[in-house]
Amino acid sequence: TDRYAVFGNPIVQSKSPLIHSLFAQATKQDIAYTAIEAPLESFTATLARFRAEGGLGANVTMPFKLQAFELATDPADSALLAGAANALKFEGDRIWAENFDGVGLVNDIQRNLGTALAGKRVLICGAGGATRGAILPIALQRPALLAIANRTAETAHQLARVFDGHAVLQTGGYEALAGESFDVVINATSTGLSQASLPLPAGVFAPNALAYEMVYGKGLTPFLKQARAAGVGRIADGVGMLVEQAAEAFAWWRGVRPDTQTVIQRLTVPLT
Numbered sequence: 257t258d259r260y261a262v263f264g265n266p267i268v269q270s271k272s273p274l275i276h277s278l279f280a281q282a283t284k285q286d287i288a289y290t291a292i293e294a295p296l297e298s299f300t301a302t303l304a305r306f307r308a309e310g311g312l313g314a315n316v317t318m319p320f321k322l323q324a325f326e327l328a329t330d331p332a333d334s335a336l337l338a339g340a341a342n343a344l345k346f347e348g349d350r351i352w353a354e355n356f357d358g359v360g361l362v363n364d365i366q367r368n369l370g371t372a373l374a375g376k377r378v379l380i381c382g383a384g385g386a387t388r389g390a391i392l393p394i395a396l397q398r399p400a401l402l403a404i405a406n407r408t409a410e411t412a413h414q415l416a417r418v419f420d421g422h423a424v425l426q427t428g429g430y431e432a433l434a435g436e437s438f439d440v441v442i443n444a445t446s447t448g449l450s451q452a453s454l455p456l457p458a459g460v461f462a463p464n465a466l467a468y469e470m471v472y473g474k475g476l477t478p479f480l481k482q483a484r485a486a487g488v489g490r491i492a493d494g495v496g497m498l499v500e501q502a503a504e505a506f507a508w509w510r511g512v513r514p515d516t517q518t519v520i521q522r523l524t525v526p527l528t
């Protein structure tokens with residue numbers, strides 16, 4: 257049995273063990289996938305022990321994604337540009353690192369939600385780690401515009417510099433969005449976990465827009481309520497992104513791509 261695990265703190269809430277065991281069952285892969293809560297000050301040692309015991313790969317969630325990237329000997333572009341890793345693969349002394357969150361988001365929007373990003377006007381709200389992971393995979397789909405709005409406008413402007421040469425970004429505060437509308441609006445702020453709403457100008461949602469909340473399983477978040485109130489008919493939370501990023505990691509580790517539809521259905525929590 258090959259061993260994999262997800263590392264985080266806290267970790268009880270993680271759906272990754274369930275998702276990967278469903279993938280393993282469906283693809284007849286003989287793996288064990290567990291959840292490991294690393295103490296906040298000893299992620300490196302906890303991961304090293306897992307490797308020493310024969311672990312072949314890991315997912316990494318909050319708050320260890322930056323450290324996971326720093327430990328990598330072979331980071332992929334996705335991890336380099338995000339400055340964070342959510343999937344690791346161990347081979348001898350080497351640690352390969354990827355960040356599959358962004359490709360998971362794009363696959364969910366395009367394949368599961370049926371919205372091609374090419375030629376679309378796309379807005380990401382927030383300029384933290386979740387946004388950094390999403391920019392490159394979205395830009396690769398050639399949207400007409402990729403805008404980043406953030407409460408602290410300067411943090412958004414910094415992203416434009418980080419991604420210079422990889423993605424053209426329109427960056428600023430929320431007030432700068434006045435008079436513009438978008439086909440896809442993604443909430444990558446942490447407000448999905450709080451009760452704060454974003455100061456989005458009226459009209460930010462184009463007719464037939466998709467409103468996408470990256471957080472999963474919180475029902476109607478303030479952002480999704482805002483979208484509903486603005487008349488948006490197509491809303492989604494991050495359940496598909498979660499399952500799709502897991503499928504990328506599984507395929508990377510095992511060389512077999514699992515079907516995601518049944519797993520997404522099983523994890524979906526109604527948006528009410």
Ligand code: ATR
Nearest residue numbers: 382383384385386387406407408411445446447452
């Ligand atoms: P993550 O790694 O999940 O992206 P993060 O790096 O801490 O988390 O980033 C949190 C994001 O949520 C930031 O863009 C933050 O905006 P600031 O850069 O201005 O802090 C945004 N955010 C958090 N609370 C918010 C609020 N009440 N209103 C608007 N944006 C908020």
